[in-house]
Amino acid sequence: AQTVTQSQPEMSVQEAETVTLSCTYDTSESDYYLFWYKQPPSRQMILVIRQEAYKQQNATENRFSVNFQKAAKSFSLKISDSQLGDAAMYFCAYRSSNNAGNMLTFGGGTRLMVKP
Amino acid sequence: KAGVTQTPRYLIKTRGQQVTLSCSPISGHRSVSWYQQTPGQGLQFLFEYFSETQRNKGNFPGRFSGRQFSNSRSEMNVSTLELGDSALYLCASSLVGPTNTEAFFGQGTRLTVV
Numbered sequence: 001a002q003t004v005t006q007s008q009p010e011m012s013v014q015e016a017e018t019v020t021l022s023c024t025y026d027t028s029e030s031d032y033y034l035f036w037y038k039q040p041p042s043r044q045m046i047l048v049i050r051q052e053a054y055k056q057q058n059a060t061e062n063r064f065s066v067n068f069q070k071a072a073k074s075f076s077l078k079i080s081d082s083q084l085g086d087a088a089m090y091f092c093a094y095r096s097s098n099n100a101g102n103m104l105t106f107g108g109g110t111r112l113m114v115k116p
Numbered sequence: 117k118a119g120v121t122q123t124p125r126y127l128i129k130t131r132g133q134q135v136t137l138s139c140s141p142i143s144g145h146r147s148v149s150w151y152q153q154t155p156g157q158g159l160q161f162l163f164e165y166f167s168e169t170q171r172n173k174g175n176f177p178g179r180f181s182g183r184q185f186s187n188s189r190s191e192m193n194v195s196t197l198e199l200g201d202s203a204l205y206l207c208a209s210s211l212v213g214p215t216n217t218e219a220f221f222g223q224g225t226r227l228t229v230v
Contacts, residue, residue, distance in 0.1 A: 037221075043204060045221035091159065101172040102147050102210045102219055106159035 002027045004094050006107035013082045014115050020067075021077045021110045023092030031097040034068065035104070036077045039089040048090070051075065053097075079112075087114045118142065120209050120222035128228045134195040137225045141188050141209030147171075148190040149219065150182060153204040162205075165190050166212065194227075202229045 003026045013019035025034070036048040051059045051068050058066050063083075067076045079086055092107040121140040129135050141148050149172075150162040161174040165184035182192045188209075194201055204226050208219040 042223065043206075043226075044223045045206065045208070047218055047220075050218065101164050101166065102149055102208070102212075103161050103164055103172045103174075104149070104151075104159075104208075104219060105161070106151075108158045 002029075002032075002094050002096065002105050004092050004105050004107035006090075006092055006110050008110045009108070010111045010113070012113045012115060013079070013086075015084060016081055018078060018080045019082055019112065021079075021090050021092075021112065023075045023077070023107055025073050025075065025092070025094050025107075027073070027094065027096075029096055029098060033095040033097060034066075034075045035093040035095070036064070036066070036075075037091045037093060037106075038086075039091065039109075041088075045091070049077065082114050084114050084116060087112055120207055120220050122205075122207050122222035122225050124225060125223065126226045126228075128230060129197050130230055131197055131199060133197050134193065135197060135227060137192045137194075137205055137207075137227070139190045139192070139207030139209075139222060141190070141207075142220055145209035145211055145220070146188050147210040147212050148184060148188065149208045149210070150190070150192050151206040151208065152176075153206060153224070154202075159206070162192065197229045199229050201227065203227060 032053045034051045037045045049061045063080045089109045093104045147166045149164040164172040168184045184190045204224045206224045208221045
């Protein structure tokens with residue numbers, strides 16, 4: 001079974017600065033998908049960024065980028081130019097590409113606080 | 117395009133009762149997954165339905181069940197409620213295909229068991 005670990009329960013960043021959230025995972029599969037989801041106080045999970053394991057290039061979405069290290073099974077999220085609206089819970093998630101389904105395995109989450 | 121709709125948003129039930137939660141996926145999405153979110157256990161996968169069939173199941177007791185209708189709407193049922201069932205229940209819908217990997221989530225149903 002796959003596991004996802006987020007070692008930072010809480011992180012804090014000054015507005016306009018850069019912060020990196022860590023995620024490691026354990027799997028014996030070679031092909032899979034990784035995601036970062038944001039959960040604001042409204043509770044709705046919002047997809048921030050996704051990475052296909054077969055792609056070597058790190059995914060980027062505006063101010064959000066990932067550092068995907070497949071051999072190390074590491075998938076960190078970098079948020080540049082942090083904004084007050086970035087304050088939320090962030091979850092790293094894994095999805096197998098072999099599984100004929102959409103089951104996500106989540107990490108425990110990192111609460112990001114943004115200081116004005 | 118309407119998002120994933122979960123009803124009700126809040127629910128208070130008594131131990132021993134049963135409860136049914138509803139999830140309407142995004143139009144065209146045939147896969148619906150359910151997750152339980154608690155402070156202690158985090159986000160845990162309950163089950164996934166696709167074309168009215170349960171395709172995947174998480175490690176939850178048989179008190180937790182679900183179904184999917186022909187219009188892809190899904191319901192989740194919890195029988196004989198326990199205090200530990202208090203949680204946020206999230207539903208997610210997805211397209212099905214080799215490159216369609218994104219799950220879209222609803223706002224959840226907050227269940228409190230007293």
